Amino acid sequence: MSFLTVHGLRKAFGPVVAVQDFSLEAERGEFISLLGPSGCGKTTVLRMIAGFERPTAGRVVIDGEDVTDLPTRARRIGMVFQSYALFPNLTVEGNIAFGLKVAGIGREAIATRVKEMLGLIGLQQLGGRYPMELSGGQQQRVALARAVAIRPRILLLDEPLSALDAKIRVSLREEVRGIQRELGITAIFVTHDQEEALALSHRVVVMSEGWVEQTGTPAEVYRTPRTPFVATFVGTANVLPCRIEAAAGKVVRYGAARLTAGQAVTGAVGEIVQFAVRPEAIGLQRFEGASNSLAAVVQDTRFLGPVVRLRVMLEGGLPAVVDVHGEGARDVPAAGAAVHLWFRPESLQVLDRHGHGARAAGSGPGGSSGP
């Protein structure tokens, strides 16, 4: 049995259903991200695990103990909030010691633990300061230390980096991951930032409108998105509606162009199926293995630093984007130029044509990798 089992969670606020049939299994020490746009239900899931919201249906089991009906304070869970939620009347040390004090732990043991936590977050010199005297990054470190000081069974992180500027976000996310790894705590991390989720997680749960769209390792979610939502939310993707040429075959047709997919496509001949192609998987010159080709006209070009992004119009009037990097980025076609887009069959990723089917399939743990 998994360390954390969330089964069939559903949450309705009156007529509004915030979370539908959410299930997840996490192993001890695993780092899982709930990724999705605002309002997709990811924070509601976290709050149900924490015990702040009571599920309309479903169970939460931690280490074999069903905690669904337990109050928050009895769950032994740590949480880091987006707003830090540090107690303003307590110093850094006071904040870290708070959970230990209410647990009735002895003074010396508390002092030792607080010192250890301050060392963990690298703020040994600031133990006597009040939250208002700290920067945002320092406050979030303290919040993290406070959450893990009580040795929680699960660590919940609710968009903990959202209020920080870009540079601190990157350094702090590495710190968060390092501390989680060092302590071996199972962590559930809520974010709307796909880069954060991909960089930190063993597995990512992509959510939309209360449903799980896909669960998998960062590579699986990025390389083999199951639904148009995942394809376009996690990174950028060109979604092509193609017609099936032969039953259980790999050949499909986009307009007049015949394309070969990486895997056999199930469906009736003539049926329209959606495919995703990543912009960086497309070349403007034919390259090794690139047997698929589509004619297009360049609309405009954008210099994005490491890559130049071309917006093109495919035959049939469908807009698409192509990322050109490396030496090729120095000499990209100008707007109005006719080009051919080349890509490999394995880059043509079939998407689930029935969203809810994908959601049902994605409601369990999809990835195979562990911590």
Added chain:
Amino acid sequence: MLVSRAGVLTAMGVGPFALFALLFLLLPTSNLLIGAFQDGDGTPTWANIAGLLTPSVIAAFRVSIIVSAVSAVLGAAAGLAVALALRGDAIPQVIRQAVLTVSGVASNFAGVPLAFAFLATLGRTGLVTVILKSWFGVDLYASGFNLLSIVGLVFTYLYFQMPLMVLVIMPAVEGVKRDWAEAAAMLGASPAQFMLRIVAPVLAPSVIGAALLLFANAFGAVATAYALTGSSVNLVTILLFAQIRGDVLHDPNLGYALALGMVVVTGLCNVAYLRLRAFSDRRLR
């Protein structure tokens, strides 16, 4: 020197208030400050200040301080309880708004109308007094209650003290974040531990500051006390009124000294309130 258009507009906006403050605050205050150190002929003297140390004046300050302090403490406690009850999502928004609106009105309801309202309800023949006696057999006045006493005055003052407390403390109470309660629960604290260890220390400066404001508010009240008790309760404000209205006690310069004493007391309260509020705001930011 060129004056910017924005500067002119600002001056036009602030001008009427500045003029009002000059005519009805600064000039009278200066006048009483000077008058407190003069006799009736305008000769400088310390006699008025020395008059503040006479037994009747000391007694008046003592009664005023007792009435103000008790009404401030009770008003602060009751107002804080109401504000805490209004916090969060437990109370419907419409009720919350209704309570705040009523508080806004009630906190300004004072003077003759308030005294009349209390006489009509809790006076010897007041509606509530009669109902309690005839329906429930409870005789308020036989049990020692008297509206025209210090206790009655405190009771009447609470009518505007409590809603004022609700209005003054509400921003601080709303500054207590829901995340704190959730973080405390996450760390194993019970609601009582959260209130005791976090909410109470966080709100303490604001509550003390607001209570000082309530004290100053009650200390300066005259119309309600005079309309309700006449001169049977010896308050500073009523004594002051007696010095300047022109009867047998007429001594305007002692009145100026009394007013100066009140300015000092209420001024200290307001300074302490502002400092505590600034500290609280900084902490809650």
